[in-house]
Amino acid sequence: MWNIHQAYIDGAFVPVQGSEVLDVVDPTTEEVIGRATMGHREDAKRAIAAAGRAQSFMRGTAKADRIDMLRRLQAAVLARSGQLRDVTVEGYGGPRARAQWVSRYASECFAGAAQTLEEFPLTHAVGSAQVVLQPVGVAALIAPWNSAVGTICSKLASALAAGCATVIKPSELSPIQTQVLAEALHDADLPPGVINILLGRGTDVGDEISTSPGVARISFTGSTATGKLIARAAVDTMKRVSLSLSGKSASIVLDDADLDLAVPQAIAAAFMNNGQACVAGTRLLVPRARADDIIERVRAGVAAMRVGDPRGPATEVGPLASRAQFDRVRRFIRRGLEQGATLVVGGESRPEHLARGFFVRPTVFADVRHNMDIAREEIFGPVLSILAYEDEDEAIRIANDSVYGLQAYVFSSEPERARRLALQLEAGTGLINRTQRELLGPVRGGKPSGIGREFGAAGLASYLESKTIGLRA
Ligand code: NAD
Numbered sequence: 001m002w003n004i005h006q007a008y009i010d011g012a013f014v015p016v017q018g019s020e021v022l023d024v025v026d027p028t029t030e031e032v033i034g035r036a037t038m039g040h041r042e043d044a045k046r047a048i049a050a051a052g053r054a055q056s057f058m059r060g061t062a063k064a065d066r067i068d069m070l071r072r073l074q075a076a077v078l079a080r081s082g083q084l085r086d087v088t089v090e091g092y093g094g095p096r097a098r099a100q101w102v103s104r105y106a107s108e109c110f111a112g113a114a115q116t117l118e119e120f121p122l123t124h125a126v127g128s129a130q131v132v133l134q135p136v137g138v139a140a141l142i143a144p145w146n147s148a149v150g151t152i153c154s155k156l157a158s159a160l161a162a163g164c165a166t167v168i169k170p171s172e173l174s175p176i177q178t179q180v181l182a183e184a185l186h187d188a189d190l191p192p193g194v195i196n197i198l199l200g201r202g203t204d205v206g207d208e209i210s211t212s213p214g215v216a217r218i219s220f221t222g223s224t225a226t227g228k229l230i231a232r233a234a235v236d237t238m239k240r241v242s243l244s245l246s247g248k249s250a251s252i253v254l255d256d257a258d259l260d261l262a263v264p265q266a267i268a269a270a271f272m273n274n275g276q277a278c279v280a281g282t283r284l285l286v287p288r289a290r291a292d293d294i295i296e297r298v299r300a301g302v303a304a305m306r307v308g309d310p311r312g313p314a315t316e317v318g319p320l321a322s323r324a325q326f327d328r329v330r331r332f333i334r335r336g337l338e339q340g341a342t343l344v345v346g347g348e349s350r351p352e353h354l355a356r357g358f359f360v361r362p363t364v365f366a367d368v369r370h371n372m373d374i375a376r377e378e379i380f381g382p383v384l385s386i387l388a389y390e391d392e393d394e395a396i397r398i399a400n401d402s403v404y405g406l407q408a409y410v411f412s413s414e415p416e417r418a419r420r421l422a423l424q425l426e427a428g429t430g431l432i433n434r435t436q437r438e439l440l441g442p443v444r445g446g447k448p449s450g451i452g453r454e455f456g457a458a459g460l461a462s463y464l465e466s467k468t469i470g471l472r473a
Contacts, residue, residue: 001033001034001035002024002033002034002035002036002175002176002179003034003035004024004034004035004036004037004175004176004178004179004199005035005036005037007039007043007047007196007197007198007199008182008185008186008195008196008197008198009043009046009047009050009196009198010046010047010050010053010192010193010196011050011186011190011191011192011193012192013182013186016037016038016039016040016043016198016199016200017039017040017042017043018037018038018039018040018043018200018204019037019040020037020038020040020201021035021036021037021038022035022036022038022172022175023035024036024091024175024176025322025323026090027092027093027318027319027320027321027322027357027358028093028309028310028311028318028319028357029356029357030323030356030357030358033090033176034175034176036172036175036176036199037199038172038199038200038201038204038205039198039199039200039205040200040201040204040205041204041205041207041208043198043200043205044167044169044198044200044204044205044208044209044212045208045212047167047196047197047198048138048140048167048196048208048209048212048214048215049214050192050193050196051138051165051166051167051193051194051196051214052138052165052193052214053193054165054191054192054193054194055135055137055138055164055165057165057191057193057194058135058160058163058164058165058194059134059135059163061163063117063118063122066117066160066161066163067114067117067118067161069160069188069190069194070110070111070113070114070117070157070160070161071110071111071114072188072189072190073107073110073153073156073157073160073185073188073190074107074108074110074111074114075107075188076184076185076187076188077103077106077107077110077153077181077184077185078104078107079184079187080103080180080181080183080184080187081100081103081104081106081107082103083180083184084099084102084103084106084149084177084180084181084184085099085100085102085103086099087176087177087179087180088102088103088148088149088177089310089311089318090176091145091148091174091175091176091177092145092146092173092174092177092276092321092322093274093310093318093319093320093321093357093358094147094273094274094310094318095273095274095310095315095316095317095318096310096311096312096313096315097313097315098272098273099310102147102149102150103149105150105153105439106149106150106152106153106154106181107153108439109150109153109154109156109157109439110153110157112157112439112440112455112456113157113158113160113161113459113460114157114161115440116161116440116456116457116459116460117161117460119457120457120460120461122464126468128470128471128472128473129468129469129470129471130468130469130471131466131467131468131469132466132467132468132469133461133464133465133466133467134163134464134465134466134467135162135163135164135463135464135465136162136164136216136217136240136463136464136465137164137215137216137217138164138165138166138167138214138215138216138217139155139159139162139164139165139166139167139215139216139217139218139219139463140166140167140168140169140209140210140215140217140218140219141155141156141159141166141167141168141169141218141219142169142202142206142209142218142219142220142221142222142230143155143168143169143170143171143174143221143222144171144221144222144223145170145171145173145174145321146273146276146277146278146321146380147273147277148170148171148174148177148178148181149177149181151221152168152170152181153181154454154455155168155219155221155454156168156185156195158219158454158455158459158460158462158463159217159219159463160194160195161460161463162460162463162464163463164216164217164463165193165194165195166194166195166196167196167197167198167209167215168195168196168197168198169197169198169199169200169205169206169209170197170199171222172199172200172201172202173321173322175199178197178199181197182197185197202226202229206226206230207233210229210230210233210234210239211233211234211236211237212237213237215237215239216239216240217239217240217241217462217463218230218234218239218240218241218242219242219244219452219454219462220241220242220243220244221243221244221245221278222244222245223245223246224245224246224404224448224449227243227245227450230243231243231451240462240465241451241452242444242450242451242452242453242454242462243450243451243452244278244444244445244449244450244452244454245278245404245406245445245448245449245450246278246378246404246406246448246449247278247279247280247378247404247405247406247407247445247449248282248283248375248376248377248378248402248403248404248406249269249279249280249281249282249283249404249406249407249408249409249427250281250283250284250285250398250399250402250408250409250425250427251266251269251270251281251283251284251285251408251409251410251411252285252395252399252408252409252410252411252421253266253284253285253286253287253290253294253411254287254392254395254410254411254412254413254414254417254418254421255287255289255290256412256413256414256417257411257412257413258413259290259293259294259297261411261433262411262433263294263297263298263301264301265409265411265433265434265435266281266284266298266409266411267298267301267302267305267384268435269281269409269435270282270284270382270384271302271305271316271317271362271382271384272435274317274318274319274320274321274381274382275317275329275362275379275380275381275382275383276320276321276325276380276381278378278406278449279406279407279429279437281407281408281409281435282378282379282383282384282385283368283375283384283385283387283398283399283402284298284384284385284386284387285386285387285388285389285395285398285399286386286387286388286389287388287389287390287395288388288389288390291366291386291388294386295344295364295366295386298344298345298364298384298386299344299345299364302344302345302346302362302363302364302384303345305317305362307351307354307359307361307362308351308353308354308359317362317382318359319357319358319359319360320358320359320360320381321358322358323358325358325380325381326358326359326360328379328380328381329360329379329380329381329382329383330348330360332373332374332377332379332381332383333346333347333348333360333363333383334348335372335373335374336363336365336368336372336373336374336383336385339372339373339374340367340369340372341365341366341367341368341369341372341374341385342365342366342367343363343364343365344364344365344366344386345361345362345363345364346360346361346362346363346364346382346383347361347363349361360381360382361382362382362383362384363382363383363384364383364384364385364386365383365384365385365386366386367386368385368386368387369387370387370398370401372385375387376402376403378404392421395421396421396424396425399425399426399427400424400425400426402426402447403447403448404445404447404448404449405426405427405428405445405446405447405448405449406427406428406429406444406445406449406450407427407428407429407430407431407437407443407445408422408425408427408429408430408431409430409431409432409435410422410425410430410431410432410433411432411433412432412433415432415433418432418433419432426446426447427445427446427449428443428444428445428446428449428450428453429443429444429445439455440455440456441455441456442454442455442456442457442458442459443455
C-alpha cells in the first residue's frame with residue numbers, strides 16, 4: 001500500500017498540513033492501492049517561499065552551472081526509469097510500452113534543454129545597447145494526470161535551463177507518479193528550494209499558486225476550462241502564463257497515401273495512451289473515393305488491438321484512468337450512436353474478457369458529420385471519428401473546423417504536398433508520416449488549445465525576460 005503524506009519542499013520531504021486524504025485506485029483492478037494526503041494553501045505558501053529564496057541563488061548561476069544541474073537530473077531520472085514506468089502503469093493504466101517510452105523521454109528532456117541552453121545566446125548587442133536575457137523568477141509548473149512524469153520533466157528542464165526556481169503542482173490524481181519522480185529529482189542533489197513539489201487540489205494549492213505575488217511565471221498543462229481560470233487568476237499579479245490545453249486533432253490521409261503505412265500510424269495516433277493524450281489524432285479525415293477501403297482497414301486494425309492489463313508487454317490499450325473517465329467516454333460513445341454515426345467497431349459495453357477495471361472498447365465511428373459531439377469535443381478516450389472529404393480544400397476546411405488547434409497529422413506519398421497542406425492547418429505542430437514529435441523543436445497549440453510554446457529555444461525563451469542595458473557611447 002502506498003502511503004503518501006509528504007511534499008518535497010526546500011530540499012526535504014516534509015509532512016503536508018492538509019487533511020484531505022484521497023484513495024489511490026489501480027484502474028486495472030479497481031482496488032485501492034494507497035492513500036494520499038493533499039497539501040493545502042499553507043503548504044503552497046511554504047513551497048513558494050522556498051523557491052523565492054532559491055531564486056536569488058539561481059539568478060547568479062552561469063550557463064555551465066545550469067547545464068550541470070540538467071545533466072544531474074537527466075542521470076537521476078534515468079536511474080529511476082524502471083520505477084517511473086511501473087508507477088505510470090499502476091497509477092493510470094498507461095500501457096507498459098508507452099510508459100517505458102515516457103520514462104526515458106522524461107530524462108531526455110533534460111539533455112535536450114542542456115543542448116538548447118548551450119547554443120542559446122543569453123546576451124546580444126543592439127545598436128549602442130546590450131540586451132541581456134534573465135530568468136523571469138519563480139516558475140510554477142501545473143500538470144495534468146495523463147502524462148505526469150513527461151509533462152513535469154519537460155517543463156522543469158526549460159525552467160531550470162533559464163535559471164528559474166520551481167514549484168511543481170502535479171494533479172491530485174497522480175500521487176504515486178509524483179512520489180517516485182520527487183525521489184528521483186531529490187537524488188540529483190540540487191540546492192534546496194530549486195525544486196519544490198506538492199500535491200493538492202486546484203481550487204486550493206492551484207489557486208494559491210495562480211494568485212501569489214511570489215510566483216512570476218506559470219506553465220500550465222491541462223484542460224482549456226482550467227487554463228482559462230488560471231489565466232484570469234494570474235493577471236492581477238501580472239504573471240507570465242503559458243497554457244497547453246485540450247485538443248481534437250485531425251489525421252488527414254491524402255489520396256496518394258500508402259495505406260499500409262498510413263492506416264497503422266493513424267490508428268496509433270488516435271489510440272496512444274489509451275486515447276488519453278491531448279495530441280491524439282481523434283478525427284480521421286479520409287478521401288471519399290478511398291473511404292470504404294480505409295474504414296475496413298481501420299476496423300480490422302482496431303478490432304485486433306490487444307486490450308487488457310497494461311502490465312502485459314503486448315498490451316496496446318489499457319484501462320481508462322478513473323471511473324469518471326470510464327463513465328465520460330462511454331457517454332460519448334452513446335451520444336455518437338444517438339446522433340446517427342455508424343459504429344464500425346467497439347461500442348459502449350465493456351470488453352467481454354475484462355470483468356473489472358475501467359476498460360472501454362477501442363471504438364471507431366464512420367459517417368461522422370462535423371456537427372456531432374464526437375467530431376467536436378475532446379473525448380479523452382479510445383474513440384476515433386472518421387469523416388470523409390471530397391478534395392484537399394475540403395480536407396483543410398474540416399480539419400480547421402474545430403475550436404482546438406493542437407496537433408495535426410498528414411499521411412501522403414508526396415512529402416512536399418503534405419508539407420504545403422500542413423502549413424495551412426491551424427495547429428501548433430504538424431507531423432507528416434510520423435506520430436512522434438521532434439524533441440528539440442517548440443510545440444503546443446493555438447486557438448483554445450493554448451498560448452505559448454514549450455521545448456526548444458522558444459520554450460527556454462518563455463522563462464526569460466530581456467533587459468536592455470543602454471551604454472553611453
Ligand atoms: P485539469 O485541467 O482538470 O487539471 C490539470 C491541473 O490543473 C491539475 O493539476 C489540477 O489540479 C489543476 N487545477 C485544477 N483547477 C485549478 C485551478 N482553479 N487553479 C490552478 N490549478 C488548477 O486537466 P486533467 O483532467 O488533469 O487533464 C486532462 C486535460 O489536460 C485534457 O483536456 C488534455 O487535453 C489536457 N492536456 C493537454 C496537454 C497539452 O500539452 N496541450 C497535455 C496533456 C493533457
